[in-house]
Amino acid sequence: MSEIVIKMPPLGESVTEATIASWMVEPGTNVKKYDPLLEAMSDKVTTEIPAVDDGIVSRLLVEEGEVVDIGTDIMILDTISDQTDGILLSETKVEKAVPQNSNSLRYSPAVMRIAGEKGIDLNSVAGTGKGGRITRKDLLNYQPDMAAPVKKTVVTETVSKPAPVAPTASTTKSAPVQKGEGTPVSSLRKVIAKNMLKSVTEIPQAWTMIEVDVTNLVNARNKVKDDFKKQNGYSLSYFPYFVKAVSQALINHPKMNSSWQNDTVITNKEINTSIAVATEDALFVPVIKNTNNLSVSGIASEINRLATDVRDKKLKNEDMIGGTFTVNNTGSFGSIESKGIINAPQAAILQVESIRKEVKVMPDNSIAIRNMVNLCLTIDHRLLDGLVAGRFLNEVKANLENIDETTNIY
Amino acid sequence: MAEKTYLEAINLAIKEEMRRDDGVMVFGEDVGGEKGGVFGVTKELAAEFGDERVFNSPLGESEIAGLATGLGIMGHHAIAEFQFADYILPAVNQILSETAKMRYRTAGDYTAPIVMRAPYGGGVRGGFYHSQSTEKIFAGQPGLRIVTPSSVYDAKGLLKAAIRSEDPVLFYEHKKLYRAIKDDIPDEDYTVALDKAKIVKEGTDITVFSYGMMLQFVLKASEKLENQGISVEVVDLVSLYPLDQETIVQAARKTGKVLLVTEDTKEGSIMNNVSSVIAENALFDLDAPIKILAGPESPSMPYAKNLEDAFLVNQDDVLDAMVELAEF
Incomplete structure (x- = not known):
């Protein structure tokens, strides 16, 4: 036995959501392949959704009357065999292998320009991008005293002119406005x-x-x-x-x-x-x-x-x-x-x-x-x-x- | 305000413009009578405006484009429907050689102020000949506008602007969006600029450009990422040709990280033109290579469900590409 997730199947061209009109099974119900599981209602039709395999209903994930997007998980079925129709089932996602290149010494045009304009020594900046890459944001948020302590910071006139503790424009954050609390609507x-x-x-x-x-x-x-x-x-x-x-x-x-x-x-x-x-x-x-x-x-x-x-x-x-x-x-x-x-x-x-x-x-x-x-x-x-x-x-x-x-x- | 689907908004735009201007007429394959088009976009029009203003054409697309152009020369803001954007191909000669050049070659004596509507895009199990994105065929022909609405609001306002325009406009409608999106839109008369891209959502970490069904994926993914602290600027191109270069360059400069999403195959797509505009104007603000997420280099979208899914860029692809760029 293995658990499979039943999703709301496509109900026709351009139908994107459907209402669970009624469940015809409940947890524990023994179903045969093609037995109706539920009645789904779209703006076009009301239709019975059949089981994709023999099994025992394990859990209903959506209540009657709820509107769900096509492809939403709606039910879990304990199957007896492993032979199932592909399209209604959830697919296991295969993680892509990401090659880890070191980007720490490759600078983008934006980084080169900002470093030049602000006179920032890139050796003193700790990169937060992929593979330690220095990003444009790292430089926009850069303040001399953030530099790695082992290196001496080169402070040029352009950065020393403003008050040293004054944050740069991009880091300025105004105090959040007090708003009423939002509650998502059911x-x-x-x-x-x-x-x-x-x-x-x-x-x-x-x-x-x-x-x-x-x-x-x-x-x-x-x-x-x-x-x-x-x-x-x-x-x-x-x-x-x-x-x-x-x-x-x-x-x-x-x-x-x-x-x-x-x-x-x-x-x-x-x-x-x-x-x-x-x-x-x-x-x-x-x-x-x-x-x-x-x-x-x-x-x-x-x-x-x-x-x-x-x-x-x-x-x-x-x-x-x-x-x-x-x-x-x-x-x-x-x-x-x-x-x-x-x-x-x-x-x-x-x-x-x-x-x-x-x-x-x-x-x-x-x-x-x-x-x-x-x-x-x-x-x-x-x-x-x-x-x-x-x-x-x-x-x-x-x-x-x-x-x-x-x-x-x- | 009233809730409408993308399709209803288009129908309403045509209706209101036909009421406003007696010179507006609609024709194409199966658009007349009770049928009102293969998707029902022109439903109820024949009943209200009569068979002389809403009529069926023979199954000859070159003739549809030619007739529209001729009517345009006579001063009619005519609306021609190509049943599918795939079927517009036999009309390419008319559109590129005659329609687009009319104003220029007559030194402004004549224009073709017409709209050619074409449902494009995949994801509806349409197979080879009902799923293509053919907008790129026309991009690059001065004298022609190509626009596409990607929201219900724009579907109505953009079509009204297209009908009132004195230029020929190719109006691409994403057929998957016809009933997939609905929204409250104003009851009052309004138009949407034909030549302006739209900042749909402001953000500071990455900038994503898209249009059509893909834009829906981008918006969904950007909401998700917002919760993870990644702020996404989303731009709807609206005008596919000519491009709104000013808005595009500005939005690209803002974050320096650009992702372009299209369901079309990559080389030669509209997004390559966008990429070129950004590379040419915003190099020193770019913090990452411009990334294009597109369909595979394969002749057309297959009919089989699993193959169609494999062809189409999906919600996960978009999310992954956005995360990857944000982390770069």
């Missing part, structure tokens, strides 16, 4: 940056907000939350109720669930809700599939599964794709108003802000303390207008206000 962060920039530069985004009285919803959830935790092992937050109310409203407002692509509006048949999940240094937007078929409890279970996968860095590619509308739980950070950036190519994003108590005038002119929440909606103004957005928001509002202690979450 490839994941680069992808996020690119998507954000693409969204705000390509999509004319309009913004609106409504206020909803969710007092009944709060009571309903408080009534069931302890039992829910006992049965399921995780907490029931308010968020699944909002996701449910939004997906119900999307059924009647298909335009909100559509997408602008190359001057065509595509109306999505499925209602798949993207939810934003933040980690310390990145933002993921996993997807709940067919949200309209799920109960509040079903949605809660999906959110719990996706959020856990994100935290454990186990989020699968299939859970990242296919989203048609994004609901963002900004309220969890205490926000009461925010402007979301659309998760392109979706048409809109809804921000659910934090629920807060407020003094309200009720329809019968009495005064009451109510639980209020703001819903902030950003729309792609190319295909959506205020009218549709307003109608949609009002239906979400009605759906939320209809939830009370009689609502079944299962």
